Amino acid sequence: MMEQVILFTIILGFLITVLISPLFIPFLRRLKFGQSIREEGPKSHQKKTGTPTMGGLMILFSITLSTLIMTAKFQGPTSTTYLLLLVTLGFGLLGFLDDFIKVVMKRNLGLTSLQKLIGQIIISIIFFFVLKQTGFSTEVAIPLTDFSIDLGWGYALFIIFWLVGFSNAVNLTDGLDGLVSGTAAIAFGAFAVLAWSQSLFEVSVFSVAVVGALLGFLVFNAHPAKVFMGDTGSLALGGAIAAIAIMTKFELILLIIGFVFVIETLSVIIQVASFKTTGKRVFKMSPLHHHYELVGWSEWRVVVTFWTVGLLCAILGIYVEVWM
Template sequence: MNLISILGTIIFSFVLTIVFTPLFINYAHKKKAGQMIREEGPKWHEKKSGTPTMGGLVFDLVIVVIALLGGLVLHEFNSTLLILAFILALYGFLGFFDDSIKLLKKQNEGLKAWQKLLGQIIGGVIFLLVFHYEGLEFSLTIFGFEINAVWFYSLFVLIWLIGFSNAVNLTDGIDGLVAGQSIIAFGAYAIVAYLQAQYDVLLFCLAVIGALCGFFLFNRKPAKIFMGDMGSLALGGALAAVSILLNHELSLLFIGLIFVVETASVILQVISFKTTGKRIFKMSPLHHHFELSGWSEWRIDWTFWFVGVIMAVVTLWFIL
């Protein structure tokens, strides 16, 4: 891909998102499809109740359309591009049902955990089938040791897709945080894809970056729309899939460190409270701890993004 193709993909994705997002916001207001804020969250978040959600519907569709059309135009239309679009769409579809149930029941609880998990597993299995069809190796290198067991790698892929899908979902708690952090992560993998000449993966990453840049204009504080589970679940699953297809799976632990730490804060909080009756953090995920410590949402965003950029740069330095 040349510079024109790269910029063109980002620009088309960006423009489509900034055109259709306001239309979706207006539609959501007319239908009164606003976010229900969880009661256990920070009290000042209550004023966000009623803000349109499911914004992921717009950028998910834009990403799929731009990625697939770009694949046709640039002769990069293949099973790799299709499976990335599929994971984004399927996990986004799960989020759609989750968000829809919340809106219909006017509560902050959607799909049951087992229903969401089942859908994520099905997506992971289909991903593995395509992975096998492409003739890619079922092997994982950990600290210089290569593990070539099919069962082990298959289990790892399922855990990776499900884990990071949920991790990004947990991180989506304040305005603009996930959109900005995802742009950083997909940007890092776009560089890896370009240097590996995996232009199909690069095309997908560029479509995501453009769409999220457009969505961020409406999602930054004060957010006019939230991405909802439809956006966060899809982004997390797609990010994990990209790291796998680039054969740099474990790099996501560092490029996506913010997602990892946010998830770890929830796990540690639950374990601590159930075993000792005490909480480690004022509230989890971690961004709420900083909110209750007096940090503004913008300060949290910029701090987390700064850490994300530093980790992305350092990780790229080591793996390239």
């Protein structure tokens, strides 16, 4: 029965996204919700100007509907499902406001960094206090060891750092057609396996709902993309995967499974630090995917390579926790 629910959730998430996209994409185009491309980005990306963005709304709709339908079909959604949706939709709302300001109000920077950070922190604090009420453990396990560290109230700071950090990391990775759709689908699939191994049914269902929604979105987001997810999608996905890592108590394994997001973020940090301290750039451009474009790789080659790395890291993360 559980296996059937998981399978049907992926299929449902996929079908919802695939069926609504042909209706929603023209709607975005009519509203002129087109992406503006940074002038300092790769010149080859200028032709993408005007491609509809805010496609993350389709992803969020699909995730929410398929999760609620399938959990209700089995045993009914509980606080676990609602908490995951709270984080996902909360971060998605921040991303939507950012996209709306950029695209509709024509303010290219969107929300200020401080406004976005305050919103992310507020959602993270709510997430922590709801978890705290359930007697949730504040210990963080160290992978490959039998040790764990009890952070006590410091776990609140950890949750804020994890949710804010990974929502921004996924956001930074969203720079090529299909890059985040593929890598995130792989990462959520890995956490679905880990949640299943712990009999965390609702977390597993939610995770595969995301996988289904992303695979459906990838039909329209693969190169050449007909729609972008925008910050609406990327911030929501980053917050969601961090929340799943926390709720499965595989917090640090996210560093392995989400290695692509981590290395993309590190490339930006290294680039900025190097330029400010030495005046020199380590990479031709950051985030890292742009560096490979500028050394001559095609966009599709970069994306497939990053997907492959993400898949290998997902397998490694599962192996570390399930079979070691």
